[in-house]
Amino acid sequence: MIQPEILCQSPIFRGISPEEMAKLFTQIHFQVKTYQKNDLIVMGGEVCDRLLIIQLGSVKAEMNDYSGKTIKIEDLSAPQPLATAFLFGMQNRFPVTVSATTDVEMVSIPKPEFVKLLQMNTLILNNYLNTISTRAQFLSQKLKFLSFKTIKQKIAHYLLEKAGDRLQTVEIQQSQGQLAEMFGVTRPSLARTLGEMCQEGLIETDRRCIKILDKNQMNQLLKS
């Protein structure tokens, strides 16, 4: 019923051979459930006490807003796992409602069985720990970035980070527009601020190269 050669493509089982996968699954309890197009798979708010991996087909995740309307959050397809962030931790309920957008096969592993799997196989354990740790690190970075209020601060942080201790000059790969989007600001605002920083003698710009003239003053910006 399970298809080891598909499942081992999943981030959680990466590096496991299909044979090994098959063997591991003989040692735990699990279910393979099939759904037809448009079937409800998980109701938002339901307790998340099992790991779900899409083995076949694709699903959509939607969230109910407070007035009952639904907003689509993301599309997922085989062999991706579902809501790995909510299996453990304080808030272990599905934040989203999941339904099938094609015919779907879903592998469902109860939480205690998945814990067994983690204990049996070091690679799976490492994969899973890496997955959620990387996610936390990513969120943390993003949060730090958002904590800078003004565009000037965001630019200063970005440039100093990119330049490191040594370099004076930073070359940016993205276009100004992409950079602006990353910063969560509009392109004209970013350009305006870059212009201001030039006038103030903080930086010098030349095409896609930005030279930092006064690192100390840039740091001051980040502290206030």
Next chain:
Amino acid sequence: MIQPEILCQSPIFRGISPEEMAKLFTQIHFQVKTYQKNDLIVMGGEVCDRLLIIQLGSVKAEMNDYSGKTIKIEDLSAPQPLATAFLFGMQNRFPVTVSATTDVEMVSIPKPEFVKLLQMNTLILNNYLNTISTRAQFLSQKLKFLSFKTIKQKIAHYLLEKAGDRLQTVEIQQSQGQLAEMFGVTRPSLARTLGEMCQEGLIETDRRCIKILDKNQMNQLLKS
């Protein structure tokens, strides 16, 4: 050399009896290192390939800004673990420099040995997974909150979240000032916006009770 009755207070080992702790530690390799006041324990940028738990004393974590000056990030004391967020994941280097603020005893468990521990003991595994998952969930919540740009949106989100599906009226415990701090805005701005929302017929305020008059319209605010 290790003190099981202290270590089992640590979030990672919560629920483990001191006897069991002692037994577990006979099965893995680890070190107990002692430091004197002001000794350097971890240099920022160093690879994080071991779990460090403070067994005695307290330490401070500092970060170097780009010009070389150091900023204190936090104080930690026994029996807290260090930088659990960086043992796994893509970015596994210490982001901070750690030094002793008193005489310190530090239990150092190499990553592979800690993985063994996770595989030997289900409770430890669950504790650790819960710790990092909860952290990720917390960050995710915070990020969602910050994604609302205007104060009106933040208020709407906060109230709708607090009211849930049924309630019409929300009672807030904190003072307006504390609420404003939570929202990352100034108190007068928050008060002003609450006033505006009253005038627009969205809410009614009476002391610390806020009545939501039009949930649908509030939801509209969050979408734009």
Next chain:
DNA sequence: TTCACTTTGTAACATTGGTTACATTTCAAA
């Protein structure tokens, strides 16, 4: 009650950044 202290409401003004529009520059394909 009265007095000091905290919380809340509000207003004037300054700053930041979004919006829109347009000119200029760059760059690659014809």
Next chain:
DNA sequence: TTTGAAATGTAACCAATGTTACAAAGTGAA
């Protein structure tokens, strides 16, 4: 080289929010 599309620089204007200041209301203790 020419030409058109994309990227960039810039300006005028507007909305949102911070800043500062002060008055009004609530609150608890003497």
